[in-house]
Amino acid sequence: MRITQGCFSFLPDLTDEQISAQMEYCLSKGWAIGIEYTDDPHPRNTYWEMFGHPMFDLKDPKGAMIELEDCRKAHPDTYIRINAFHNERGFESVVMSFIASRPAKEPSFKLTRTDIEGRSQRYSWETVK
Amino acid sequence: MAEAIGQNENHNQLDTQGESLEAPLPTSIDLQAEYENSGVGEVLDELDRELIGLKPVKQRIRETAALLLVESARKAMGLSFETPTLHMSFTGNPGTGKTTVALRMSDILHRLGYVRKGHLISVTRDDLVGQYIGHTAPKTKEILKRAMGGVLFIDEAYYLYRPDNERDYGQEAIEILLQVMENNRDDLVVILAGYEDRMDTFFESNPGFRSRIAHHIDFPDYGNEELLEISQSMLHQQNYHFDDEANTLMSKYIDLRRQQPYFANARSIRNALDRARLRQANRLFQQNDGPVTAEQLSTITAKDLSPSRVFNFTPPSKEKRKNVQKGK
Numbered sequence: 001m002r003i004t005q006g007c008f009s010f011l012p013d014l015t016d017e018q019i020s021a022q023m024e025y026c027l028s029k030g031w032a033i034g035i036e037y038t039d040d041p042h043p044r045n046t047y048w049e050m051f052g053h054p055m056f057d058l059k060d061p062k063g064a065m066i067e068l069e070d071c072r073k074a075h076p077d078t079y080i081r082i083n084a085f086h087n088e089r090g091f092e093s094v095v096m097s098f099i100a101s102r103p104a105k106e107p108s109f110k111l112t113r114t115d116i117e118g119r120s121q122r123y124s125w126e127t128v129k
Numbered sequence: 130m131a132e133a134i135g136q137n138e139n140h141n142q143l144d145t146q147g148e149s150l151e152a153p154l155p156t157s158i159d160l161q162a163e164y165e166n167s168g169v170g171e172v173l174d175e176l177d178r179e180l181i182g183l184k185p186v187k188q189r190i191r192e193t194a195a196l197l198l199v200e201s202a203r204k205a206m207g208l209s210f211e212t213p214t215l216h217m218s219f220t221g222n223p224g225t226g227k228t229t230v231a232l233r234m235s236d237i238l239h240r241l242g243y244v245r246k247g248h249l250i251s252v253t254r255d256d257l258v259g260q261y262i263g264h265t266a267p268k269t270k271e272i273l274k275r276a277m278g279g280v281l282f283i284d285e286a287y288y289l290y291r292p293d294n295e296r297d298y299g300q301e302a303i304e305i306l307l308q309v310m311e312n313n314r315d316d317l318v319v320i321l322a323g324y325e326d327r328m329d330t331f332f333e334s335n336p337g338f339r340s341r342i343a344h345h346i347d348f349p350d351y352g353n354e355e356l357l358e359i360s361q362s363m364l365h366q367q368n369y370h371f372d373d374e375a376n377t378l379m380s381k382y383i384d385l386r387r388q389q390p391y392f393a394n395a396r397s398i399r400n401a402l403d404r405a406r407l408r409q410a411n412r413l414f415q416q417n418d419g420p421v422t423a424e425q426l427s428t429i430t431a432k433d434l435s436p437s438r439v440f441n442f443t444p445p446s447k448e449k450r451k452n453v454q455k456g457k
Contacts, residue, residue: 059246059248063273063278
């Protein structure tokens, strides 16, 4: 199942050139780029693994592209996303995030219903690889 | 990294295709107009105006600028072109303006469109080499990532290589540097700087470096008159000036200072001027005769220069001098 999280996720996958252009935009806004990866794209899995440090003093997207390339090599077949962190007072949070890489075969989710007291039911989602 | 380069090439192809669809390739290009449009002329003129002496260096920079202009014209006309390698090494004695020129260089390369962002990251050994195993590679890569799209200036680059310690982590940093210098030629320009003799031994022990650096620029020592001019312009920048007497004394100072050990060209001059300003401030305090004028506050007189040790310095005997230089 195609995961749709973050910006651009309803578009076809971004090419490296497009990713680079998006990074350029982030850098022009003064945001720090961070790279994260995970093998579990469950919507509740908010915190992915960080790859390296967030890059605070980059001027050119090439530096982040090298890091992304390294991440793809180190963790092939995972989800990799690019986070742009805005460190201005009042924001101090991620302001843009998009998926830059997907595994060849994406996992799906299984819906589990559990009976609880009365005739109530509880729903939960589980990632199925 | 190899992949990244492949994509860059694709990107270029796409670009030229796009151009050829829109408009036919130009059959002639006015180099003079290109030169004026790029704004390089201004930077070069500024270089001429603000940096005194350094003729061979300026000549080299002009040549580089011309090469880059011609290459971009060739590119625009669809002729085969190869991104020229622009890694440089600046060698010269202390205080000959290596760092200053490196700063200008990043500006020139940016205006010529050779580097995308035109910022300068200035580092020394400490910024590249780690302190324990596994520390060096991330550290060097971090710096290189920051330098992408700009110029990486490695001051006193010969410290990277310590021949006396074969387990030194400097070697690791050198290997990473070499790899990036080769693979990311479009992305950054590396400038190594250092004193000539030490850089020579550095290149001898790292032949890979010598061959990857196309431009070896040698910074000559300044002449006495150039140094006097430099001292005047340094003072001018800080809104000071010499009076006539001080001017002649300064040229005598330069002549004497040159013969003494640890002479560092413009840097020695700057230090001498700093001390002169100190003495001038002190003199103004001690005079204590009524309010001072702006003219007084900004004039360096012979009295501020003459107490310098340089004027009553007896050159050490030859043997002693040799020892001093060895100790250095």
